[in-house]
Amino acid sequence: xxxxxxxxxxxxxxxxxxxxxxxxxxxxxxxxxxxxxxxxxxxxxxxxxxxxxxxxxxxxxxxxxxxxxxxxxxxxxxxxxxxxxxxxxxxxxxxxxxxxxxxxxxxxxxxxxxxxxxxxxxxxxxxxxxxxxxxxxxxxxxxxxxxxxxxxxxxxxxxxxxxxxxxxxxxxxxxxxxxxxxxxxxxxxxxxxxxxxxxxxxxxxxxxxxxxxxxxxxxxxxxxxxxxxxxxxxxxxxxxxxxxxxxxxxxxxxxxxxxxxxxxxxxxxxxxxxxxxxxxxxxxxxxxxxxxxxxxxxxxxxxxxxxxxxxxxxxxxxxxxxxxxxxxxxxxxxxxxxxxxxxxxxxxxxxxxxxxxxxxxxxxxxxxxxxxxxxxxxxxxxxxxxxxxxxxxxxxxxxxxxxxxxxxxxxxxxxxxxxxxxxxxxxxxxxxxxxxxxxxxxxxxxxxxxxxxxxxxxxxxxxxxxxxxxxx
Numbered sequence: 001x002x003x004x005x006x007x008x009x010x011x012x013x014x015x016x017x018x019x020x021x022x023x024x025x026x027x028x029x030x031x032x033x034x035x036x037x038x039x040x041x042x043x044x045x046x047x048x049x050x051x052x053x054x055x056x057x058x059x060x061x062x063x064x065x066x067x068x069x070x071x072x073x074x075x076x077x078x079x080x081x082x083x084x085x086x087x088x089x090x091x092x093x094x095x096x097x098x099x100x101x102x103x104x105x106x107x108x109x110x111x112x113x114x115x116x117x118x119x120x121x122x123x124x125x126x127x128x129x130x131x132x133x134x135x136x137x138x139x140x141x142x143x144x145x146x147x148x149x150x151x152x153x154x155x156x157x158x159x160x161x162x163x164x165x166x167x168x169x170x171x172x173x174x175x176x177x178x179x180x181x182x183x184x185x186x187x188x189x190x191x192x193x194x195x196x197x198x199x200x201x202x203x204x205x206x207x208x209x210x211x212x213x214x215x216x217x218x219x220x221x222x223x224x225x226x227x228x229x230x231x232x233x234x235x236x237x238x239x240x241x242x243x244x245x246x247x248x249x250x251x252x253x254x255x256x257x258x259x260x261x262x263x264x265x266x267x268x269x270x271x272x273x274x275x276x277x278x279x280x281x282x283x284x285x286x287x288x289x290x291x292x293x294x295x296x297x298x299x300x301x302x303x304x305x306x307x308x309x310x311x312x313x314x315x316x317x318x319x320x321x322x323x324x325x326x327x328x329x330x331x332x333x334x335x336x337x338x339x340x341x342x343x344x345x346x347x348x349x350x351x352x353x354x355x356x357x358x359x360x361x362x363x364x365x366x367x368x369x370x371x372x373x374x375x376x377x378x379x380x381x382x383x384x385x386x387x388x389x390x391x392x393x394x395x396x397x398x399x400x401x402x403x404x405x406x407x408x409x410x411x412x413x414x415x416x417x418x419x420x421x422x423x424x425x426x427x428x429x430x431x432x433x434x435x436x437x438x439x440x441x442x443x444x445x446x447x448x449x450x451x452x453x454x455x456x457x458x459x460x461x462x463x464x465x466x467x468x469x470x471x472x
Contacts, residue, residue, distance in 0.1 A: 003406060003436060011410055011425065012432045014464045015264035017244055017450060019288075019431050022333065022340060023378050024367045026441040032361050039097035042336060046370075047324050051107040051316035052134070054087070054126065055329030056115040057347050060149060061185045064250035065172070065210060065241060069331035069345060070113040075150055077117075083329075083347065084122045086354035088129045090328050090343075093358065095133035100326060104138035107313040108163075109145075116150040120158035127162025136163070141312040143168055148194035149186045156201050167198040168237075171207040174227045175220060178213055181253040195231055206235040206290075211274070212267040213241055214251075214460070215259030221270055222277070229281045235309070236283070236291050238274055240267050244450065248458035261462040268466075271428060286310060288382040288430045304424045305384025318378040320390050321371050338367040373400040373437075376420075380413065381433040385421040403437050 002013045058073030058080055073080050094100045108130070118126070130136070143166040144159050151169075159167075171191055173179055198205045209228050211221055228236050243251075243261065254261075262270075275285070283291040284306040292309040294300055301308055316325045324336035327343065330350035334341040344350040344361040353360045371377075372395040380386045393401075404420070407413040412426035412433060426433065435443060453459065 001432065001435060003410065005410060009425070009428070010466045011412060011429050012436075013466055015268065015466065016432050016435045016446075017242065017264070017461060017464060018446065019239070019242055021446065022335070023374055023434075023438070024340075024371050024442060025445045026367070026439070033364050034359055034362065035093055035097070036359075038339075038341060038362065038364060039094065039099050042097075042099035042339070044099050044102060044324070044336060046322050047103055047336065048320070048322040049106045049316070050103040050323070051109070051313055051325050052105055052130070053313075053325060053327040053329075053332055054108070054110045054115075055112060055327065055332040055343075056110060056118060057083070057113040057330055058117040059112065059114045060117065060147065061183055063170075063172070064181065064183045064253070065246045067245050067247060068113065069347075071347065073117050075117050075119055079351075080117060081122070082355065083351050084118065084126060086351040086360075087329055088126060089354045089358065090360065091126075091129045091133055093354075094326070094328070101134060103324075104135040106138055107141040107143075107316060108139065109143045109313040110164075111145045114147045114150060115144055116146040116155060118155070120154040123155060123158040124162060127158075131162070139163060141166060143311075143313055145169070146194070146198075147186065148190045151194045151197065153197060156197060160201050165202055166204045166206070167202045168206045168208075169194060169198070171228075171231075172210050173213075174224055177257065178216075181213075181250055181257070182210075183249075192231075195233060199233065204235060205233045206237060207231065207233060208237045208239060210239050210241050211270055212262055213259070214243075214254040214261045215257070216262065216270075218270065218273065221273070225274060225277050225281075229278070229283070234293050235286070235311075236278075236293075237289050238278075238291065239289050240271065243461040244453035244456075244459055246459070248456070251458050251460050254460070261460050263463040264465075265467060266462070268428060275424070275427070284308075285384070285427060287314060287384065288427070290314075303385070303421055304427060305422055307385065310383070315379070315383060318382045319374060320379065321374045321392070322390075338370050340365045340367070370395075372396050376400050376404055377437040378434055380420055381422060381426070381430040381437070384427070385419050387419045389418075399439065400437065407433060407436070 004011055004013060057070045059070050060074055142164045144164045146169040148169055172182055209224060278291050282294050284294055284300050286292040286306045286309045290311055292306055316323050325334060327334045330343055330347045331345045332343045342363045350360050372392050375386045375390055408415055411423060413420055414423055
């Protein structure tokens with residue numbers, strides 16, 4: 001992938017087809033280990049802020065676009081109850097270590113899977129364990145992911161009682177053809193009822209919309225955007241589909257419906273159209289995928305990316321080097337300093353080992369050093385701005401400074417007295433900028449991943465080259 005110079009909308013010769021990944025990716029993969037070997041020795045003296053993630057790996061139905069760690073499960077299932085017991089045990093085990101409890105919690109996110117497969121009682125029990133073992137005096141954001149079929153008022157009340165203030169559900173599409181292809185079994189009436197319920201209880205309600213599916217037209221996309229706006233929620237998340245990591249069953253459905261993949265040029269055109277449409281409706285971007293409804297009577301932020309609203313939890317995933325994230329549940333990831341720690345990916349062994357032995361397997365990867373450049377590589381493209389006082393320039397290698405200078409020269413980033421921020425042109429290329437800013441070792445890992453996925457039988461994707469290419 002090449003950065004293209006000159007006055008042109010086409011700033012890279014192709015679009016990178018994956019939209020999020022961990023950083024750094026390269027590191028020394030150590031042996032499978034345990035909490036007793038990791039957490040007592042963690043140096044968290046430089047950690048400024050901390051977030052927690054809780055993984056609930058159960059879904060009533062499996063969506064064909066999703067490849068996250070999850071399996072079938074329905075509210076009241078014994079397997080979910082056993083998992084909850086194991087999760088609470090993990091909370092208690094990790095809370096023994098000062099390195100885990102020494103910082104107040106700023107943000108919490110319950111993801112999955114579908115966290116609303118939990119009962120109201122299970123939600124309260126997990127919430128009590130969190131409050132019992134962590135300093136919640138500085139909590140600003142507590143987000144709970146939901147699926148509308150499994151929401152009821154009793155669960156919503158339980159969420160509110162434990163401190164949840166942001167609700168997020170996966171609507172994905174209003175179009176009946178794509179809803180069937182995605183295996184979405186909730187009705188739109190259930191969706192509207194759930195949205196109304198959530199807005200009564202939470203400060204912010206948001207939902208996801210996917211676009212750029214095989215065969216999708218601009219007319220269909222226009223209806224999607226307007227229907228999303230008409231939901232009345234405070235924020236909306238719009239994601240271009242990542243075809244290479246969806247399930248083959250989705251692509252088989254595309255074939256049955258004679259739907260051809262869109263080129264990445266077409267998908268970029270949809271992003272440009274989305275930007276104009278959503279702004280005309282009174283919204284403004286607050287990160288790479290998120291759009292914030294500007295309150296009545298207020299003016300848009302003069303910068304392209306609004307700083308009037310932020311998804312705080314995401315700011316830890318796409319974080320500064322002195323923020324960290326502690327994950328709970330099977331496959332949950334923790335990132336602190338130079339370490340990336342992944343819990344056992346297998347739900348059954350995670351649950352059994354915790355309940356029987358009070359232990360669980362973890363994989364540990366240690367980067368070559370603390371990624372001081374992470375704010376430039378990840379946060380700046382995705383969140384749209386980085387304060388200069390959060391950058392430790394003397395510890396950031398020169399290659400990242402040089403690449404930042406190139407992006408500024410091409411009009412994708414601007415430098416203000418106190419910060420660096422993304423431009424409107426830069427937003428169209430934010431994923432490519434994350435790839436471009438990454439070191440070559442990480443780029444190779446990403447390239448190998450894409451090449452491997454491209455060989456998966458039955459998965460189809462559109463042309464990634466940007467055409468027409470400018471003459472250099």
